[in-house]
Amino acid sequence: MNLEDRVQALLTEALGVYRDSPRATAWLRGHLARLAEPVRVAVAGAPLAGKSTVVSALVGEEFAPRAAFTWYRDGPQPRAQAGPHEVPVVRRDGKVFVEAPTADRVVVDWPSRSLRDVVVIDAPSGAPVEQVYGEADAVLYLTRHLHTADLHYLQAAHDHPIARATPVGTVLVLARADEIGGGRIDALSSAKQIARRYRREPRIRPLCQNVVAVAGLLAVAARTLRDDEFAALAALASLPRAELDDHLLSADRFVGEDFPVRLASPVRQRLLDRFGLFGVRLTSTLVRQGFDTQVKLTGQLVQRSGLGELRDSIGQYFTERREVLKARSALLGLDVVLRAEPRPAARALVAAVERVLASAHDFRELRLLAALQGGRTRLPAELDAEAARLVGGLGTSLPARLGMEHEPTPGEARQGVLEALGRWREQAANPALDQAQRRAAEVVVRSCEGMLAALA
DSSP states (O other), rough: HHHHHHHHHHHHHHHHHHTTTTHHEEEHHHHHTTSOOEEEEEEEEESSSOOOHHHHHHHHBBOOOSEEEEEEESSSEEEEEEETEOOOEETTTOOOOOOOOTSSSEEEOOOGGGGGSSEEEOOOOTTTHHHHHHOSEEEEEEEEEHHHHHHHHHHHOOOOOOHHHSSSOOEEOOEEEEEEEGGGGTTHHHHHHHHHHHHHTTTGGGGOEEEEEEHHHHHHHHHHOOOHHHHHHHHTTTOHHHHHHTTTTSHHHHSSSTSSSSHHHHHHHHHHHHHHHHHHHHHHHHHHHTSHHHHHHHHHHHTTTTTHHHHHHHIIITTHHHHHHHHHHHHHHHHHHHHSSOOGGGHHHHHHHHHHHHHOHHHHHHHHHHHHTTTSSSSTTTTHHHHHTTTBBBBHHHHHHTTTSSOHHHHHHHHHHHHHHHHHHHHHHTTSSHHHHHHHHHHHHHHHHHHHHHOO
16 A cells, blocks of 8 residues: 555544544545645745745746735636635736735636646745645745744744654745845856755755745746747847946936837836846847847746746655655644544554654655755765665656666666665665664665566
8 A cells, every 4th residue: 555545544534533523524524635636835935035926937927916825726717716706817017916805815726737736825924834834735935045034934844743754845945036146147146056055054954855046037027928028128139238238237227218229118117027127137138149039038037047946846856756745744634633632532543643654665765865964864975875866865756766867778777776776785784884874774775676666
């Protein structure tokens, strides 16, 4: 029985135990239904971190910000609901507005390929960490500069016993990356260097799976670039570089009346609102460098904005681990009922949850990854990096686990798995390693055996 089946069986058993409690029954049925959904990814963070902008970039449509929980999921046509009531969805000045000013929760159905594997939740600033991590299976936590309050928030997400036993589900996003260094042309490169440094910091590594720098405004513009905007950018790029750069020293100069190209001031203001001063400077440079079609430019902007790396991280750490993330959320939900309404008949369920957490290999992989990332378990030399890779630290696909950049043939895959299995069986019995290191090697051995069984 796989992990999802085991957790589903536990929820079904709990429904029998709590059949006389309407509140517990409704809660458990909700978590049972949630197992079949796509991964829920919440976008959370401090005020002005750019959450709604990143949500818009992920969905591929520019949505007006809302001060409430807003869920975005794939649907055949645009529609929105606040509770049981449908609410208007209108477009004004290029933005989509969901007109439900008093609702504290809105669900938006939107036709988007980006939403086929995830449900994106725009969490309001100030939402309790327990609520954000309770409603979502995974979290993108946004911050402009990492402060002590951000670290406390991420640490609080690991306070629950089940969360500590299954440490997974957060990617840290350095948002508004184009503003670093005063918006210089190399701002995104600087932001990416900061993100790489954060990944190595001992206080940050145990709290998240990755750190990514994203220029949200640029990412949204890339996903929603219109023909008239591209034409305006091309006109800017036709100017002599020194002349254009002189007018890009400030927003006032860019929208001023003495601008040398026949672009009306409202058009330039619209470009400034959509791209920011940094974005206008970058896009005009890219057009001048040969990215002179709309398709070429948008592809380049998606990568340079950090959106491509962010989507890769969501795939690698969230959607590829859908089963374990869903199981983790279900166990957290079941634990809520077991703690709120303890009863003798539920003691067997408490023991069963503990057995699943201790024995399920998916969770053992996650615990080993967290221990390796946090430095609590250290393996000699190159074994440390190989162990993290084999248990899915760089992705759970077979090529990712084996460190292969191409799709291997069945023979190549089998040979790679057998070589890794032999190496790690030796380490599991290596007397030079301490007990914790040998236990880590045993987890890697089990991962290799799982790969071999999948090939068979």
